[in-house]
Amino acid sequence: xxxxxxxxxxxxxxxxxxxxxxxxxxxxxxxxxxxxxxxxxxxxxxxxxxxxxxxxxxxxxxxxxxxxxxxxxxxxxxxxxxxxxxxxxxxxxxxxxxxxxxxxxxxxxxxxxxxxxxxxxxxxxxxxxxxxxxxxxxxxxxxxxxxxxxxxxxxxxxxxxxxxxxxxxxxxxxxxxxxxxxxxxxxxxxxxxxxxxxxxxxxxxxxxxxxxxxxxxxxxxxxxxxxxxxxxxxxxxxxxxxxxxxxxxxxxxxxxxxxxxxx
Numbered sequence: 001x002x003x004x005x006x007x008x009x010x011x012x013x014x015x016x017x018x019x020x021x022x023x024x025x026x027x028x029x030x031x032x033x034x035x036x037x038x039x040x041x042x043x044x045x046x047x048x049x050x051x052x053x054x055x056x057x058x059x060x061x062x063x064x065x066x067x068x069x070x071x072x073x074x075x076x077x078x079x080x081x082x083x084x085x086x087x088x089x090x091x092x093x094x095x096x097x098x099x100x101x102x103x104x105x106x107x108x109x110x111x112x113x114x115x116x117x118x119x120x121x122x123x124x125x126x127x128x129x130x131x132x133x134x135x136x137x138x139x140x141x142x143x144x145x146x147x148x149x150x151x152x153x154x155x156x157x158x159x160x161x162x163x164x165x166x167x168x169x170x171x172x173x174x175x176x177x178x179x180x181x182x183x184x185x186x187x188x189x190x191x192x193x194x195x196x197x198x199x200x201x202x203x204x205x206x207x208x209x210x211x212x213x214x215x216x217x218x219x220x221x222x223x224x225x226x227x228x229x230x231x232x233x234x235x236x237x238x239x240x241x242x243x244x245x246x247x248x249x250x251x252x253x254x255x256x257x258x259x260x261x262x263x
Contacts (some may be wrong), residue, residue, distance in 0.1 A: 012103055020104075020112035028116070040131075043124050045110075046075045050193055062195060064226035065139050073126055074192035074218045079119035081158060081212060082183045087113045088162030089169030089176040092259050106259045107252060110166050114159045122151070129223075140225040147222035150237065154215055157241040160248030167255045191216040196231040204231060211240035 051068050062070055088110055095109040132138065169175050190212040199207065207213055208231065217232035 013108075016103055016108050016113055017115070017139070020088065020108060021116060024112055024116050040124055043072065043075050043128060045098045046079070047056055047071045048127075049116070050075075062220075062224075062227060065220075065224050066137050068128070068132060068137060069139055069224070070220070071193060072125065072132075073223050074190070074216045075123040076121055076128075077154065077215055077219055078118050078187065078190060078192050080154075081161075082187075083120075084114050084158040084162045085165055085183055086176070086179040088165035089116070089179050090164070091166045092170045093176075103263065106166060106256055109160050109165070110158065110252075114155070114162050115121075118155050118158065128185060137211070139223075142222045142225045142227065146218065150215060150218045150222065153238050153241040156245040157215075160241070160244035160246070162254040163248030164244075165253050170259050171255075175188055186210070186212060189213070193221075196229075207235065208236075211237055211244075214240075 009250055010163075047068050050071050087195060090107050091109045091113055093104075095104075098104050098109070111244040128213060165175070165179070169179075189207055190210055191207075196204065196207065196213065214232050214234075215231040218234060220227045223228040
């Protein structure tokens with residue numbers, strides 16, 4: 001008989017996340033007839049709807065940037081945030097039976113869901129940019145390093161808020177039903193279909209507290225060389241992301257045992 005192989009904690013964690021990712025992908029896409037094509041169809045339908053509405057209005061959002069590209073840079077990150085917010089609230093309840101395994105904790109379920117949403121976001125953004133470029137809809141590329149930096153921060157922001165929603169959603173199950181109602185107003189104030197410089201400056205102080213608005217503005221600045229996000233505040237966005245991640249980790253650490261025991 002071969003001696004038992006001793007695995008390090010990192011190897012165990014890796015295997016747990018891998019198994020949960022496969023489970024999440026089957027659960028997420030297995031029930032849809034279109035399967036994995038939904039990854040591209042969801043943001044594409046948002047873009048088509050908004051582009052159609054504003055084309056009838058005869059409105060151009062930003063010189064040198066086609067409307068569909070302008071929309072894509074806002075819709076893709078917002079969908080990632082929206083899904084992370086909503087799915088974090090039900091992460092414990094959806095995986096409760098798995099917590100009987102000693103190696104698995106609620107943090108693993110939340111991390112897996114955010115990793116999947118973030119991977120879907122990046123894949124859909126890159127794929128749709130490539131498809132649109134193939135059809136001749138493109139703009140001169142901006143800064144790669146800026147995109148890498150803000151997306152690493154954005155991942156931390158989504159993980160932090162998902163951990164908070166994990167605790168809140170388990171303590172107060174009704175929150176999961178109200179999650180779409182909480183997220184929906186953010187759709188209209190996060191710069192998905194407008195640029196902050198198009199808004200009168202007297203309203204900036206009310207809108208600029210929103211980290212999502214800065215994320216979308218910085219994404220457009222990183223994607224498009226002609227876009228000048230004059231009001232995007234990278235230090236504020238970075239501080240917001242790090243604070244949200246730290247707050248989420250602290251809230252989870254103080255409550256994780258109760259999350260496992262709660263029925």
